[in-house]
Amino acid sequence: MLIELIDVLISGITNGSVYALMAIGMALVYGVTKVFNFAYGSFYSMGGYLAFTVFGLKFGYFPVLIIAVPLLFLAGFATEVILIKPLRHRADWEMAAVMVTLGLAMFLDNTFQAIYGPFTKSLPALFTGGMELGPIWIGNQNMAMFVISIVVLTSFMLFLSKTRLGMAVEAVAQDMDGAQIVGIPINVVFGVTFAVSALLAGLGGILLAPKYFVSPFGGWDILVKAWVITALGGMGSIRGSLYAAFILGIIEAMVGYWIGFTWILFAWFAVLLTTLIIRPQGLFGTWG
């Protein structure tokens, strides 16, 4: 019983670390630009398909990163400049932004389907095997996912707190007008925010491709999950998203193990709804 519990907790924490990676990209965009990005899941799929395409050329995983990182960054930046910026002066721009990104999601997902076909693509695992700690067995793939997520998360946090650009991003999130007054170019910050968010989603896609496969509409599951996580944590709060990701990751592992996989999403929504009834702004959110 105890060993079962430890097993479930380990799997929950591994899930949580990947979810944290997925959710902070969304929390960042919402916190800084106030846009709810519906195409977030499509950037995840884009990462997976980039990995699949480059990997198909038989170069291994390293070139995947060299090619995918700038492409994803560019895709995110272009999305902001072409689709979001023209809307910003409108009174109803938040709703318009959601619809534009929903259109983008449909455009991208169906383009993936047109190019790669409707069936799932698989990628070989980064690492095989595992290690034994007494009666507990930990797969190397899971371990690697955990380590990579933590490394990416930490470097993201360092980017926010230590670099000039990162600090500018945080300043805009805290007070858009104030940031503009002290001379921060908010349009650049918005673009970079979208780019970093697309990059995080795409990296998640590359990282999870060996485990969950790549499919044209696979991003929707990720979008909904990232959405629930950021809402539970408090939309726009990066700290809240981190806590929420681990809470929901562990809930997922427990429900999946003891009740059944079909009930995971129900459990997530139940937790979210109960939290929102007590705290409408989410765990760490503030009204704004």
Place this chain on the structure above:
Amino acid sequence: MGHGGNLMKIKKDLGVLLAVYGLLALLPIFFHNNMSLMNILIISLIWAVVAGSWDLIMGFAGIFTFGQIAFLVIGGYSSVIFCKLFGISPWFGFLIGGIVAGGAGILVGLPCLKLKGAYVALVTFAVHMILEPFLKSDIGRAIGTGGAQGILTVPPLKIGSYVYNAMEPTPWFYTLLIISFIAFFIIYKVVHSMWGYSFIALRDSELFAQSVGVNAFKYKLIVFGISAALTGMIGGVYANYVGMLSTRILGLDLFLILMVMLVLGGMGRFPGALLGAFITMFISESLRYFDTYRLIIFGLLVMVLVIKMPQGIIGLIFPLGKAGIIERTILHFREKKAKKAEMIT
């Protein structure tokens, strides 16, 4: 998107609605033998009601909901299940579909009362997301949803001794014309009533509306209820017309097409959703053989329309704040006439 309460505007909205329905009523005279065209027209009328009631809550009341198709499915299933269980006429089934969906709408609206923007979208979209696994689950099957394959036989719709059938689209068309007209008339009446003004006041400034005594909770629940009830009612009609029900309507492609209808017609612009539904269905049907490319085109269309045409088709005909095509034409002729009169004198 300001909606004034002046009489001119109200008359214009009703005039446009009547003109569109008048034109539609004439169509079967020319096309009653064209089965596929009649089918498109009927389906367009059904989706027009869904788009119209979505516009009521999203465009006019400014509540960001994504649960409209879920209410359509709830209404459709409950209508058919009640008809089968108690042997009642499908006409009552439509009403029951509307009542059940309206109740569900109020139930979903309750947790949304204190939430804002993207949270409301999430809670309503969650209903959409969990409806499919629920209908396919053992609980769903016990209620009579038919699980994964859905409901394959739907009790036929009758009027007197006449049984509606797929071979004769004209009676279906006129029935739907009347039902959808009633739905749009209700939406029109709601928009131009104290309720409607309260919705719009809450949309434009919730704080201000509350300070002049508009009860935000009450009106939000009312709009959730009405919008879901109209959609659920048409869900029952949809099930009867198509002759079967499955969870396939919950697919994302239909969600996107519904959004195209709204954006193309003009959000918060009565009766934009009606025009949007017809145009979108015709585009969709003409791109039928391009399947995947159809949705790529629709995705592009949504992006271009939202950025370049925020008021939709209705905005082209009647732009806010300046004279539209029709008014400009009238003005043009009036000026010509005045000039002629000047020339003579």
